[in-house]
Amino acid sequence: MRAAFAVFLAVATAVALAFLVLPVVAIFVQVPPSDLLHALGQDVTRDALVVSLKTSAIAHAAVLVFGTPAAWLLARKRFPGRGLVLALVELPLVLPPAVAGIALLATFGRAGLLGDELNALGIQIPFTQTAVVLAVAFVESPFYLRGAIAAFEAIDTSLLDAARTLGASPARVFARLGLPLAAGGLGAASALALARGLGEFGATIIFAGSLQGVTQTLPLAIYAQFEADFDTALAISALFILVGALLLVALKLYPWFRFISISRSRFAPST
């Protein structure tokens, strides 16, 4: 009985691993390194790479700049309706990306919620690079906020209280204690959000379209190429896997870079 269960566990694990790893292996088997370099030299790929890097960088910077203070507030303040706000923050996580695209159109589109105001200002957002940035920021921000809130909540409150009694203003407490003590968690959340943003597809294609050199990001380029030139689609996919693997390695290594954990330093036995 015990042996049978052990075999069952081993088989289940092997099937799960094979299922997850095989497609990844398949891509590299189909794309020799020379083809990869060739595909990456093509205009479609280069344009998509530029659009992806530019829009992701802007969207990610915006998510960090607005998301970090927001996460600090949501983590440290207790107010009525906080649970609801936290649930709203996570809502985009459970939305299909296509729904996010439609929602963004309904907000920023010509006939959308803010359409009249934007028209009056002469601003058109859908099917521009701005739309890509908005779509990417929309889908990646919950990933960052969730991680950042958890990282800030993990800080021992008595440290923040101590800083207050030492004359530190709330802004100084945030800068000198909040940010450095949560740095590890913030970095991990940032990497996860960045990966999600780079892979954004559904919301972008609906809200921003797929114009080469303007709104066609790498995932959209894969979709555009997979009928025209499957090899290029394969090559871009391989590129993604490499970037994703790098981000994951960085995430797994992050505890090494973390500051000495709070609990350890507070309760460590005398040495």
Added chain:
Amino acid sequence: MVPLHLDFSLPLRAFDVELALDVDAETVALVGPSGAGKTSVLRAVAGLARPARGRIACAEDVWFDSARGVDVRPEDRSVGYVFQEYALFPHLTVEQNVTFGGGRGDRLLWRLRIEHLAKTKPGELSGGERQRVAIARALARSPRVLLLDEPMAALDPHTRGAVRAELHDLLRELALPALLVTHDFEDAAALADRVGVLADGKLRQVGTPADLLGAPADPFVARLAGANVLSGVAARTANGLTGVLLDAGPTIFAADPGSGRTDVVVYPWDVSLAHEAPDDSALNHVRDEIVSLTPLGNRARVRLKLLTAEVTTASLERLRLQPGDRVVASFKATQARLLSRT
């Protein structure tokens, strides 16, 4: 003008902390079991907890006054706060911790004998070193009030005595109004000029350690001060003493007058132990069985069925006492204090 004036009510989950206390340039210890609201008192003084009503003033500066709508922010009160477990900033060095609030740390690092640790992070310090860093940090902005939350709790028993003596000297030298919170009456008596006993948010008794030991207000205070509290019925006897028939059986004699139901307070260090009832001036000899022996440095706590005695380890070895032995516990009638029940 009193250096620190407290009179406030602070609602907690189970009860309200209600405290009226004036602190001069002295150390006042608040003692009580955990959950008595001791830390909440410190938090209210520091501005980290907001009382429902009342007044907190430091000399002429009003920090909190519900009637006038005053509530000064923690960073604008002049409070040095030594937190429980010290709350040192783990990512900053000792020197950066001490100078976090501004100012230079050299003199304080030197005064607390931690200048050699200036570049060390808190994670690498011993309990005693951490305590000194926390005190240096609390003093760095020359506060007008010092708050200490269980400053001895994170120390191991070996270093406790020396650290306590040092802290005592420092508190005398600073001559600041200081509020110290502890669950240990011995620490309180050793460090503070006055001791306040706190239970469920209310002060039961405030006085010098000698006051509290000599005349505890009630059985709770007496037990907290380490006393045996024995219940019984008192009656005047022919020899001019009071005889108390204990609920547990034996009768003991006390010099205090009393009658009816009463509690008798006997301190463990007033009780001596022998194999046979000695022929001495002590009137009370109770034959009892040893339940357990707990060494406390050069003394030992001997728990009998009826009461606890504290004797030197030297006596313990001389008498070869073991759990299960039957011994005679002796104390004078003057060492049995009566608490009249109200």
